[in-house]
Amino acid sequence: MSDTEELLVEAGRLAAELDAADPPTLLDVRWRLIGPPGRDDYAAGHLPGAVFVDLDTALCGPPGPAGRHPLPDPAALQAALRAAGVRAGHPVVVYDGGDGMAAARAWWTLRWAGHRPVRLLSGGYPAWLAAGLPTSTDAPIPVAGDVVVAPGALPVLDATAAARLAAGGDGVLLDVRAAPRYRGEHEPIDPVAGHVPGAVNLPAPEYVTEGRFPAAEVLRDRFAAVGVADGAAVGAYCGSGVTAAQAVLALHLAGRPDAALYVGSWSNWVADPDRPVARS
Numbered sequence: 001m002s003d004t005e006e007l008l009v010e011a012g013r014l015a016a017e018l019d020a021a022d023p024p025t026l027l028d029v030r031w032r033l034i035g036p037p038g039r040d041d042y043a044a045g046h047l048p049g050a051v052f053v054d055l056d057t058a059l060c061g062p063p064g065p066a067g068r069h070p071l072p073d074p075a076a077l078q079a080a081l082r083a084a085g086v087r088a089g090h091p092v093v094v095y096d097g098g099d100g101m102a103a104a105r106a107w108w109t110l111r112w113a114g115h116r117p118v119r120l121l122s123g124g125y126p127a128w129l130a131a132g133l134p135t136s137t138d139a140p141i142p143v144a145g146d147v148v149v150a151p152g153a154l155p156v157l158d159a160t161a162a163a164r165l166a167a168g169g170d171g172v173l174l175d176v177r178a179a180p181r182y183r184g185e186h187e188p189i190d191p192v193a194g195h196v197p198g199a200v201n202l203p204a205p206e207y208v209t210e211g212r213f214p215a216a217e218v219l220r221d222r223f224a225a226v227g228v229a230d231g232a233a234v235g236a237y238c239g240s241g242v243t244a245a246q247a248v249l250a251l252h253l254a255g256r257p258d259a260a261l262y263v264g265s266w267s268n269w270v271a272d273p274d275r276p277v278a279r280s
Contacts, residue, residue, distance in 0.1 A: 004216065007107075007252055009093055009119045011131040017093075018049060024091035025145070026050040027084060029059070030125065031102035033189075033242075041097060047128055048136040050095075051084045055102050055242075058084075059109045065271040067264030068189075068240035069105070071156070077113060078149040085142030086115065095121035095128070100211030101204075104246035108261060114150035120249065124211050154248075155260035157235045159269055162262045166198030171233030172226065175199040176247045177266070181239075184279030189239055192270040194277035196237070200226050204243050207250045219254035228256070237262035237269075 009017075017023055028050040030038035042052040053059065058080035061070040072080075086092055092110060096103040103120045110118040121127065129135070157165065157173075166173035175195050180186040182201040187193035195201070207213070207222050214222075228234050234256060236247040241263040251259035262268075269275055 004253060007119055007249065008122045008213070010122050011127045011133060014093060014121055014128075015131070015133050018047075023049065024093045025085050025087065025142075027086075027092060027094045027106060028052045028096075028125075029055055029094055029102045029106040030097045031055040032097075038097070038102070041125075043137065043139075045135040045137055047095065047125070048134060048138075049140055051140060051142050053080065053084050053106065055105060059106055063267075065268070067268035067271070069242055069263070070268070071112075071151075071263050072109070074113070074149045074151045077109070078147065081110070081113075081115075081147050081149070082145040083142075084145065086110075086145040086147040088145075088147050089117065090145075092118040093121055094118065095124045096211075098124040098126040098211050100124060100208060101242050101246050103211075104249045105242045108154065108245040108248055112151060112154040112156070114153040115147055116153075122212055127211075155258060157237075157260045157262040159262075159264065159272070159275065161260075162196055162235060162237060162269070163198075163275075165233055165235050165260075166196050171235070172228050173199045173262070174202050174226065174228075174234065174236040174244075174247060176202055176204045176236055176238050176243050178203050184277070190267050190270055192277055194279040195266070196269055197276050197278040199237070199278075202226050202247075204238075204246060208246060213250055213253055216253055216255065219250055223251065223254055223256075233260070234258075235260040235262055237265040239265055240267045241265045
């Protein structure tokens, strides 16, 4: 199986897998930063057999100084995943409303928790609809899973490590927010505008379009253009660690499974007024 096939699945192939005797566990993680909750979208229609899992409350910890979407408590995450039917060693597919951000954070969280067989539906729910595949409004009650959360299977950065990576010259810290937010010209969410000193800006639309990634060689070239070199450390952050999880997925597709996520991201960085802020 190729790296892409291990990380992503197209709608047609997923449909065939769902018709098998023991289909993958299907998690609907539709989410919006601002607007109606994703559960409303799920209730209106979802992939048959999918279970809704809330990004904010099930896959992340409560917001606070650690950030708006910090790491979840391992025991709480294990309970949420078991309630959704996630079984130890059994394949999981996650999907969202199409931009791939919430699904990527769900993918990252399961991988970080030690559950490796998890893929993202390329193009999300819109891709499923575009393929003419069936939907459902039934909310299944899954058989409880037995997954065991073993945190730490993917690398993470805290603020100190992020600062060191950005300033050390031996790697690259990617800021994947929109350029005006990076430059400190506009900050619609967090209380302080700017970026981590030394971080390099690579806005998400430059490596993913509507939840779909280009070929691995295109991704490698795009990351290399902003200084991501073979063998050198690389990490990513955004506002709260959701969009940056998608960057980590893109880096995996580009052959960098060692890419680290600064989970707290900018919302954690600015929680400490003593941390320096760059604007340019």
